[in-house]
Amino acid sequence: MSDSKHVIDWLQDWYAAQCNGDWEHEWGVKINTLDNPGRSVTIDLEETDLEDREHPRQNVNRSTHDWVWVWTSEKVFHAACGPGNLTEALTMFRSWATSNAPGSAG
Template structure:
C-alpha cells in the first residue's frame, strides 16, 4: 500500500484481506455515530496478526468538536472522535497496524 493511499481505501483493503469465508461472519469493522456529536469505530482484531498487540489509550483534545481517542482492549481497536476527525482517527489505526509491515 502506498503512503498516499486514502485511509478509507486502505481500511477496505485491510478488511477484505481478512475475509476468508469465516472471519467476516464473526468479526469486522463497525462505524457509528455519537450524540455529542462524533464517531465511534470498532475494529475486531481477533484472528488477525494484530490480535495480541496493544495500543495504549491515546487522547488528543483540541476543542469540543476536535478530539480523538484510540485504544485497544479485548482484541479490538476502539476509536471515538469528533465529527471532523474520522480520517485522522483511522489514520492512527493504519499507522499502528502497518508498523513492521513490509
C-alpha cells in the same frame, strides 16, 4: 504501504484481506455516530495478525468538536472522535496496524 493511498481504500483492503470465509461472519469493522457529536469506530482484531498487539490509550483533545481517542482492549481497536476527525482516527489505526505488521520493527 503508500501514504498517498486514501485511508478508506486502505481500510477496505485490510478488511478484504481478513475475510477468509469465516472471519467476516464473526468479526468486522463498525463506524457509528455519537451524540456529543462525534463518531465511534470498532475494528475487531480477533483472528488477525494484530490480535495480540496493544495500542495504549491515546487521547488528542483540541476542542469540543476536534478530538480523537484510540486504544485497544479485548482484541478490539477502538476509536472515538469528533464529527470531523474520522479520517484522522482511521489514519491512526492504519499507522498502528502497519507499524505492527509481521516482519516490521514496531
